[in-house]
Amino acid sequence: MFTGIIQEIGAIRALKKSSDSMELTIECLQLSKESSRGDSISVNGICLTIKEIGQNYFKMDVMKETLDRSNLKYIKSGDKVNLEKAVTPTSLMGGHFVQGHVDVVGIIESIQKTPQYWMLHIKPESDIIKFLIPKASIAINGISLTIVDVNTPSFSVSIIPTTYQDTNIGLLKSGNYVNLEVDMMGKYVYHYVQQMSVGKPKLTKETLLKNGF
The missing domain is CATH 2.40.30.20 (Elongation Factor Tu (Ef-tu); domain 3)
Structure with a gap:
């Protein structure tokens, strides 16, 4: 769950496509330091899971259903994406409840x-x-x-x-x-x-x- 208040603009460093999925590498300075493997991050409003994290980047897998339903099917290396960490019980609710499930x-x-x-x-x-x-x-x-x-x-x-x-x-x-x-x-x-x-x-x-x- 998210609030729709963007915390950082990340950049697509690399993407690796297969027949039914895609691996994204996203460059970000702030959230890469505040996050851990397994955390949920909203990427352009899509709830994705960090599978690997390094210095100023993290990697995520995107499944076919998400690609078909979202604008990630048009994404290119270098494109900018909106990033937000999932809410916690102490998070400020500055926006509204956003599930990260693109319609x-x-x-x-x-x-x-x-x-x-x-x-x-x-x-x-x-x-x-x-x-x-x-x-x-x-x-x-x-x-x-x-x-x-x-x-x-x-x-x-x-x-x-x-x-x-x-x-x-x-x-x-x-x-x-x-x-x-x-x-x-x-x-x-x-x-x-x-x-x-x-x-x-x-x-x-x-x-x-x-x-x-």
């Missing part, structure tokens, strides 16, 4: 710069819009952000200067892919409502009027 990738449709912030418009590759509402949380490349607006099939978020400077979001361009993880509470509520409505008539204007609303 889908999204493509950046546009980036608009204003004097105070940047506005990103993102189109998910598959239908997660049903889980999104304005002011709800979403993790983008592991960053806890607040949804500004939802305009199917896209949504928008605003980026403050601190986030722009301290994460890899400041390196993104239109057409780039980002990892998206919907707030788990939104998914649970949606699933619960769907289950409760099985076999029951849909809530419509006519149903409300018929029942005195």
